[in-house]
Amino acid sequence: MSIFxxxxxxxxxxxxxxxxxxxxxxxxxxxxxxxxxxxxINYFFEKDGNIxxxxxxxxxxxxxPSITIAYLEGAQMQKEIADCYPIRFDLHKEDNVEKKDFxxxxxxxxxxxLLPEPVLFRFTISDxxxxxxxxxxGYNYRGVERLCIGxxxxxxxxxxxxxxxxxxxxxxxxxLHAVEKINNVNVxxxxxxxxxxxxxxxxxxxxxxxxxxxxxxxxLLSDYSDLIGLIKLYNEAVAYATEEPQxxxxxxxxxxxxxxxxxxxxxxxxxxxEMVQGLSDIRRTWESxxxxxxxxxxxxKVDSKTARVSTGRLARAAGVYExxxxxxxxxxxxxxxxxxxxxxxNCFTRTMLIFEDCLLSLSLIDQAIDMLPHGDVRASxxxxxxxxxxxxxxxxxxxxxxxxxxxxxxVTDIKIRNSSSLKFxxxxxxxxxxxxxxxxxxxxxxxxxxxxxEK
Amino acid sequence: MGNGFVKGVLLLSFAxxxxxxxxxxxxxxxxQAGGCRGCVDALSMALSExxxxxxxxxxxxxxxxxxxxxxxxxxxxxxxxxMQIYEKIPSPKAVVAAxxxxxxxxxxxRQGNQLYIVEDVLPxxxxxxxxxxxxxxxxxxxxxxxxxxxNKQAKGExxxx
Numbered sequence: 010m011s012i013f014x015x016x017x018x019x020x021x022x023x024x025x026x027x028x029x030x031x032x033x034x035x036x037x038x039x040x041x042x043x044x045x046x047x048x049x050i051n052y053f054f055e056k057d058g059n060i061x062x063x064x065x066x067x068x069x070x071x072x073x074p075s076i077t078i079a080y081l082e083g084a085q086m087q088k089e090i091a092d093c094y095p096i097r098f099d100l101h102k103e104d105n106v107e108k109k110d111f112x113x114x115x116x117x118x119x120x121x122x123l124l125p126e127p128v129l130f131r132f133t134i135s136d137x138x139x140x141x142x143x144x145x146x147g148y149n150y151r152g153v154e155r156l157c158i159g160x161x162x163x164x165x166x167x168x169x170x171x172x173x174x175x176x177x178x179x180x181x182x183x184x185l186h187a188v189e190k191i192n193n194v195n196v197x198x199x200x201x202x203x204x205x206x207x208x209x210x211x212x213x214x215x216x217x218x219x220x221x222x223x224x225x226x227x228x229l230l231s232d233y234s235d236l237i238g239l240i241k242l243y244n245e246a247v248a249y250a251t252e253e254p255q256x257x258x259x260x261x262x263x264x265x266x267x268x269x270x271x272x273x274x275x276x277x278x279x280x281x282x283e284m285v286q287g288l289s290d291i292r293r294t295w296e297s298x299x300x301x302x303x304x305x306x307x308x309x310k311v312d313s314k315t316a317r318v319s320t321g322r323l324a325r326a327a328g329v330y331e332x333x334x335x336x337x338x339x340x341x342x343x344x345x346x347x348x349x350x351x352x353x354x355n356c357f358t359r360t361m362l363i364f365e366d367c368l369l370s371l372s373l374i375d376q377a378i379d380m381l382p383h384g385d386v387r388a389s390x391x392x393x394x395x396x397x398x399x400x401x402x403x404x405x406x407x408x409x410x411x412x413x414x415x416x417x418x419x420v421t422d423i424k425i426r427n428s429s430s431l432k433f434x435x436x437x438x439x440x441x442x443x444x445x446x447x448x449x450x451x452x453x454x455x456x457x458x459x460x461x462x463e464k
Numbered sequence: 465m466g467n468g469f470v471k472g473v474l475l476l477s478f479a480x481x482x483x484x485x486x487x488x489x490x491x492x493x494x495x496q497a498g499g500c501r502g503c504v505d506a507l508s509m510a511l512s513e514x515x516x517x518x519x520x521x522x523x524x525x526x527x528x529x530x531x532x533x534x535x536x537x538x539x540x541x542x543x544x545x546x547m548q549i550y551e552k553i554p555s556p557k558a559v560v561a562a563x564x565x566x567x568x569x570x571x572x573x574r575q576g577n578q579l580y581i582v583e584d585v586l587p588x589x590x591x592x593x594x595x596x597x598x599x600x601x602x603x604x605x606x607x608x609x610x611x612x613x614x615n616k617q618a619k620g621e622x623x624x625x
Contacts, residue, residue, distance in 0.1 A: 153572075156572065164571075167571055168571050168572070171499065171500045171502075171570075171571065171595070172500060173500050173501070174500040174501040174502040174505050174596075177500055177502075218505070234512070237509070237512040237513070240509060241509070241513055244509070253596070254596075255500075255502050255596055257595070257596075
């Protein structure tokens with residue numbers, strides 16, 4: 010049995026959303042909690058660093074208005090809630106357009122037979138041009154958030170680091186920042202710099218993988234081979250600092266697990282800086298090859314209105330200045346850097362930004378190693394405070410938000426919103442009207458990181 | 465007429481002939497059942513690098529595969545599909561469980577979504593432990609797993625005869 014909210018309650022909720030929208034607030038996160046017979050939903054909005062919330066409690070099996078009326082970027086977060094909790098959302102007309110009857114539809118991909126659960130593409134084509142498209146996802150993170158509840162911080166950290174092979178380090182770091190914020194922990198300066206170096210290394214790896222996926226989609230096998238060479242170089246360099254190229258099991262509460270000698274970190278830097286030449290060469294080739302420029306420029310165009318509510322390179326390529334590093338607790342303010350933007354968001358500009366971001370990461374690593382202070386890498390701490398917090402951090406593909414609630418060192422609630430949740434709702438509109446063989450390129454340039462989905 | 469020489473011509477059953485051909489390279493069907501994808505990335509890197517172990521290719525069609533490599537935790541929903549894929553792979557076939565999640569369930573063992581390890585679902589030939597396992601070690605294990613499977617089959621045939 011479904012329970013509709015009264016028109017007055019619906020109207021109040023929608024009114025609040027539009028009030029936030031018109032005063033320039035962005036939707037940061039939607040989370041839900043099940044209570045006895047009720048579901049509590051919290052909408053988090055953000056403007057200039059200020060976070061405001063709308064909290065509502067509705068009976069189970071209620072049908073709520075969809076936030077996509079005001080914030081289309083909330084579609085994925087809302088869907089995840091509808092999958093996990095006994096409530097539904099009254100999708101407005103634009104959403105319903107995609108639920109058409111797909112007679113004689115071509116179900117194309119995903120490339121793997123097991124993928125229908127994490128993502129499913131359904132579309133109809135006419136003359137190889139996509140007519141209608143419906144992209145669906147299943148659970149993101151496969152309920153790992155739920156597994157973390159009731160676990161100690163160290164146990165939850167181990168799980169969170171294993172959520173994604175490319176963004177696992179950033180998720181673990183953001184989680185620790187949240188725990189440290191609740192418990193007022195001061196991390197030693199050397200540990201903070203080491204965290205910064207490892208964080209940038211994880212961005213570098215993710216960006217190299219992103220480029221290699223894109224290169225493979227374009228069929229540029231020689232460049233693909235060069236990029237694999239660079240990833241190998243990365244693995245070789247990271248081996249000087251840690252045995253784990255995926256940078257797992259490095260972070261601990263209050264610092265990092267083990268110190269890395271200055272000698273090892275200098276060796277790492279020497280090897281990793283060799284990438285500058287390789288990356289610049291590939292970028293120059295791509296910029297001067299008309300076929301690549303023309304093909305990529307004509308694909309995956311995102312208008313500035315969409316880009317403003319998105320994150321990462323999707324937004325920056327459209328001229329939206331986004332510097333998430335400045336929100337971080339890591340000592341980025343001590344380093345000198347500039348985040349690049351472009352004027353029009355399409356596959357080509359986004360790809361060029363990947364190259365620039367790789368070079369930026371290399372420069373930040375170089376600067377951080379030069380400024381690496383001496384001292385402890387781990388603070389002795391006692392986590393016994395209760396509380397909750399929202400932390401915003403950078404992950405390789407955009408902004409990562411973590412809501413965390415702790416009680417006596419045990420996780421009582423956690424919600425992770427990665428950059429893909431904001432980008433995904435715009436994927437289907439970007440794929441409409443394009444040729445079928447261009448789909449992989451566009452999906453690659455969106456840089457989605459869903460568990461077990463990838464490109 | 466069985467296998468053997470007839471007037472200097474080697475006669476083999478078609479299945480044996482296919483097996484002889486297949487000894488030259490190993491096609492691997494990879495299933496990422498759910499996880500961080502680190503194992504698959506490590507394997508892709510090992511295949512792309514200049515490696516001493518050659519002749520291993522990835523295939524997207526189970527009917528062309530010799531070996532099934534599974535990484536990640538298996539849940540109720542993916543269990544059925546994995547079994548279907550396994551059925552489609554022609555014998556002799558090897559099943560390799562790659563990574564901590566597939567071998568032991570790692571941190572996610574028996575939690576929440578009724579997760580299984582590969583051994584609960586299929587007969588496993590070889591295990592590659594570690595989070596994340598080494599790529600070259602994965603290639604080596606695939607070769608050894610195929611060798612084991614073929615030796616076992618040959619032994620079975622000898623015993624039958």
